[in-house]
Amino acid sequence: MSGEIRAGARLPTLEDVARVAGVSRATVSRVVNGIRNVDPQLHEVVWHAVEVTGYVPNRAARSLVTRRTGTIALVVSDNEDHDDDPFMSRFFADPFFGRVVGGLLSVLRPLGIQLALQLVGTQQARVRLVGDLRQGQADGAVVLSLHPEDTLPALMTEAGLAAVLVGRPATPLPVSYVDVANDAGAALAADHLVGRGCRQVGMISGPVDVPASQDRIAGFRRAMARHGHPYVPAVAGNFTHDSGEQAMYQLHREHPGLDGVFVANDLMAQGALMALREAGCRVPDDIAVIGFDDSSAALAARPPLTTIRHPLEDMAAESARLLLARIDDSEQRVTSVIFDPVLVHRQSA
Amino acid sequence: MSGEIRAGARLPTLEDVARVAGVSRATVSRVVNGIRNVDPQLHEVVWHAVEVTGYVPNRAARSLVTRRTGTIALVVSDNEDHDDDPFMSRFFADPFFGRVVGGLLSVLRPLGIQLALQLVGTQQARVRLVGDLRQGQADGAVVLSLHPEDTLPALMTEAGLAAVLVGRPATPLPVSYVDVANDAGAALAADHLVGRGCRQVGMISGPVDVPASQDRIAGFRRAMARHGHPYVPAVAGNFTHDSGEQAMYQLHREHPGLDGVFVANDLMAQGALMALREAGCRVPDDIAVIGFDDSSAALAARPPLTTIRHPLEDMAAESARLLLARIDDSEQRVTSVIFDPVLVHRQSA
DNA sequence: AATCGATGGGAAAGCGCTCTCCGGTCGCTG
């Protein structure tokens, strides 16, 4: 760590290291990249020269020749609406985003791989992104598609880009993705509710056009039917706190006898809890509530939410691994990894 | 948009465009970069050739010669603890992170500037980061320092790197930063509480070693003193929901007569609200509660929190602008932009 | 002892781009 250089001075290059070590650029390059058999003694001399000079490889020069950037992109593909005003997108204020970043970084950082953030809203931006990516802006992309009709995943596969989606695409596509078994998770919730003796169970679902939401609905219905409850009253929300509150009011009004409800995410469940308290219902005594995600909202809720854990960090980490494998070997076949959800028992159900 | 190229084919370079347009590389480069006066007619021919070939500039090659990457780094400097396990850092699950990203992107994206994420935990990682940055991994960095004794800001200024901090550094440093006027915000809270008639006011503060927290404490105390309340009972939390709940229990136990409380962030305030409900206190009738941040927690709370709005997105956007200015002109003098907080009146106070 | 194979390391050719230099054309002035 003796490589202290004055700010502003020209930075050391391979050439400089080579001169100090008394070898050629090629040799230094080999040593730095740990390639081939280099005489152990030279090896040491070179490393020493690297330290003395404070050499750090120039990424641009390297990627110019290797055609690799050592960067992967995290692409958030949102709707056009907020295109000029990304932070209007509530998405960034949602812990979801940070959890994905954290999971990705846990794999990427130890490997020295950069994570570059991309946000696309318009079709034009999507096309441009694909161009940039093809030109080597990044070696691959992890895509967070927030909209069921998003064209980005298709664009990317057509362009032959290395990509992995977080969350199953709305339309089948030859692309790897990671997801949680939403249906199985919902079934877990159904089993639990029935298991604790609920006789009249309702559901607050997410938007009916997003795949994850559809799976939760289907999974829950199927499981309830299996338990002898072919009919499950349901109201759809949009995954926000408020929509959960409203949906609960409606559900309670229309079905006052409900003694159990499955809410498709924790945020809505938290809202539902508030509606229930307002309505004078005790949770879980009068009505049991079960959420989905095991987000921080689950802990903040009163009573703390029994919920289905969504292993987002693990999923993101796995998506990074899949992507890396695909980048290393473009023949890598399309694979999807589906994570098992588990029920986290707290006090609301 | 006629530039459809088969995946896998060699990508078009300046050379290709030049050939198609019948000009030299240099001219194409000028046109693409919008430099100098190029004959308008040629200009058009070149652009046409660009479209025909589907040319996209190669970032690596460009930055190799310009010594600019068109990337800025968002560095999250956390404590050593979670170094191998970034997502253990609760930070990513906090909307704070996403809000900063959103604000940054609102400035960077229209300019076509990349945002690269960096997370450093150990001293070693910090030193390496500085090396990478000097070597041109990014043109500058926006630094989120999560720990009061963080050495990163100092390391960066010593290395002469372009950096802007989000949040005032714990020790004075010749570096630009953006922040919110924490003391003024706390004073706003004090004024409001006193204004609505509270006679006995307490405070739940953040950790006493972080600057933002200190400012809120000092600002609140000063304002209360001005209003004739030299003594303000206080309990410190750590900005989490739970710590707010615990602190409220303690405060209420030790000072049952309290009719107003300022809580240093919304998350803790939400916790405090729950403690209060548990204790049978009505908010705001028995005791008024005011938070800080105006985060989503403020809206999710019941009653909705009166709080001090922390313009995080605007601050992040400004930090990007400051950084960009500094990158364009390294003589740019150190400037700090302090944002005025405003009180958002809801129902808790 | 001569030949062969293996192996380590140097020379040099680019990767795709920018930008300085310089030559060639104009239009304009005296």
Add this chain to the structure above:
DNA sequence: CAGCGACCGGAGAGCGCTTTCCCATCGATT
């Protein structure tokens, strides 16, 4: 009409790195 300057566009030199190609060296084999 000669001469000067302004301006446009081409040639080409790198930016710092990897990697192929090749030569030299050395130990082993016949």
